[in-house]
Amino acid sequence: MSNDFDDELRRALKSVDPGEEFARRVVAQIANDAARSRRSRPLRYQWLSAAAAASVVLGFLITHDRQARREQQGLAARNQLLQALRVTGEKLELAYRVVNDETQSTTSNNPGA
Amino acid sequence: MNQDELCATDDSLSRALAGEQAGFTALVRRHQRLVYSLALRMLSDRHKAEDLAQDVFLQLHRSLASIESDAHLSFWLRKVTVNRAIDRLRREPTQETVSLEEGAAIASEADNGDPLLQRRLRELVGALPPAPRAVVVLRYQEDLDPVEIARTLSMSINTVKSHLKRSLASLREQVGPTAAIDPEVRAVSLVSSATKHGSTR
Numbered sequence: 235m236s237n238d239f240d241d242e243l244r245r246a247l248k249s250v251d252p253g254e255e256f257a258r259r260v261v262a263q264i265a266n267d268a269a270r271s272r273r274s275r276p277l278r279y280q281w282l283s284a285a286a287a288a289s290v291v292l293g294f295l296i297t298h299d300r301q302a303r304r305e306q307q308g309l310a311a312r313n314q315l316l317q318a319l320r321v322t323g324e325k326l327e328l329a330y331r332v333v334n335d336e337t338q339s340t341t342s343n344n345p346g347a
Numbered sequence: 348m349n350q351d352e353l354c355a356t357d358d359s360l361s362r363a364l365a366g367e368q369a370g371f372t373a374l375v376r377r378h379q380r381l382v383y384s385l386a387l388r389m390l391s392d393r394h395k396a397e398d399l400a401q402d403v404f405l406q407l408h409r410s411l412a413s414i415e416s417d418a419h420l421s422f423w424l425r426k427v428t429v430n431r432a433i434d435r436l437r438r439e440p441t442q443e444t445v446s447l448e449e450g451a452a453i454a455s456e457a458d459n460g461d462p463l464l465q466r467r468l469r470e471l472v473g474a475l476p477p478a479p480r481a482v483v484v485l486r487y488q489e490d491l492d493p494v495e496i497a498r499t500l501s502m503s504i505n506t507v508k509s510h511l512k513r514s515l516a517s518l519r520e521q522v523g524p525t526a527a528i529d530p531e532v533r534a535v536s537l538v539s540s541a542t543k544h545g546s547t548r
Contacts, residue, residue: 239515239518239519239522240487241460242460242461242464242465242468243468243472243483243487243518244487244488244490245459245460245465246460246464246465246466246468246469246472246487247388247468247469247472247483247484247487247488248384248488249380249381249384249488250380250383250384250387251379251380251383252379252380252383252396252397252400256375256379256383256397256400256401257372257375257376257379258372259401260375260379260401260404260405261368261371261372261375263401263405264371264404264405264408267405
């Protein structure tokens with residue numbers, strides 16, 4: 235009884251062929267997919283080119299901005315240095331005058347010296 | 348010539364792997380019966396089965412480079428087909444049954460045995476939940492042992508055995524002892540079942 239049942243079940247679930255046309259339909263479907271992917275590829279490359287161009291422009295802008303900032307910092311440092319030199323010059327001039335005045339007054343107070 | 352002999356003598360896999368279109372077509376022809384039958388027994392619908400079988404072969408075309416041998420190819424096809432069918436059954440949980448025309452077409456392919464009982468069995472297998480149905484189909488259509496079924500479905504062997512035992516008990520119970528003996532009782536049961544399905548469609 236069990237073997238009969240198993241045999242009937244095997245026969246009931248016997249494999250079935252989908253027909254001669256099946257393989258042709260599968261291959262046609264694959265060809266369609268390939269054609270669709272070929273058509274969509276240029277668009278993909280366009281996106282890639284646009285992204286590459288945008289990256290180059292962005293890189294240029296970033297480099298330019300950094301350089302401009304560095305130049306500004308250099309100019310500011312140069313101005314500070316000039317200012318410092320000017321102040322130092324003025325101080326030295328003042329000190330020279332003080333020393334010079336003191337020397338002249340000592341000479342006039344002791345003419346025989 | 349059985350499947351193993353075909354595998355041993357056919358070089359369609361190596362031709363397909365070399366990028367030869369005719370090789371892939373031969374590969375489809377060689378395995379279409381396996382894939383389509385699994386899909387049909389799982390989905391109980393010829394159109395859905397053909398769609399699923401086509402999808403499986405499209406996936407195979409994309410994954411061909413990962414196929415190592417003919418044995419691996421058969422394993423891969425069974426696994427992908429059954430898993431896709433289970434996914435589809437879970438997404439669309441309506442219980443499909445084989446229509447009268449489809450049943451007649453399938454029954455006409457049976458070379459011996461009792462076509463009425465076989466049709467009833469197909470209906471009952473089609474009404475099993477997806478996982479037990481896959482186990483029964485792989486056991487009785489593909490003639491796989493529980494170890495191979497467990498590998499294909501990524502299940503434990505105990506789960507496979509449990510599904511098999513319960514499903515067979517359920518099928519035997521629903522077919523009934525009298526139906527297995529008396530063709531007239533079976534015919535009456537089949538007609539009433541067909542009428543019921545016809546009225547629900």
